Amino acid sequence: MTGMAEPLDPDMFRGCPPTAAPIRVGDKWTAKIIRCLEAGPRRFTELQRPLRGITPKVLTESLRAMERDGLLTRTAYDEIPPRVQYELTALGRSLLEPMNAGCEWSRKHLAELMRARETWHAGTP
Numbered sequence: 001m002t003g004m005a006e007p008l009d010p011d012m013f014r015g016c017p018p019t020a021a022p023i024r025v026g027d028k029w030t031a032k033i034i035r036c037l038e039a040g041p042r043r044f045t046e047l048q049r050p051l052r053g054i055t056p057k058v059l060t061e062s063l064r065a066m067e068r069d070g071l072l073t074r075t076a077y078d079e080i081p082p083r084v085q086y087e088l089t090a091l092g093r094s095l096l097e098p099m100n101a102g103c104e105w106s107r108k109h110l111a112e113l114m115r116a117r118e119t120w121h122a123g124t125p
C-alpha cells in the first residue's frame with residue numbers, strides 16, 4: 001500500500017453551489033435535446049420523434065428548465081395554428097464540444113464499461 005493521500009479540502013466545492021451547478025446536463029433528456037437542436041431550431045413535435053419514451057409533460061419540463069438555464073430559446077409565432085420553435089443559445093452550443101468528448105470516450109470504452117457492469121452484477125447477491 002502506498003502512502004496516505006492528502007486529505008480532501010472541505011472547501012473544494014466552494015463557489016459551485018449544488019443548486020446552481022448545471023448537473024441537469026447529465027439527466028436523461030437534456031443531452032439528447034441538445035443533440036436534436038444541434039442543426040437548428042425545431043418544433044416540439046419534431047423533438048418528440050427521436051426522443052422515444054419521453055412524455056409531452058417531461059419534454060415540456062425539460063425544455064422549460066433548459067430555457068430557464070439559458071441553454072435554449074423558445075420562440076412563439078403569432079400564427080394559426082400557433083407555432084413554437086426551440087433553438088440552442090450560445091451557452092447551449094458551448095456544451096456540444098464537451099458532449100462530443102463524452103461520446104468519443106463512450107465509443108472507445110463502452111465494451112470495457114459493459115464488461116465491468118456484467119462482472120459487478122454477476123458478483124452481486
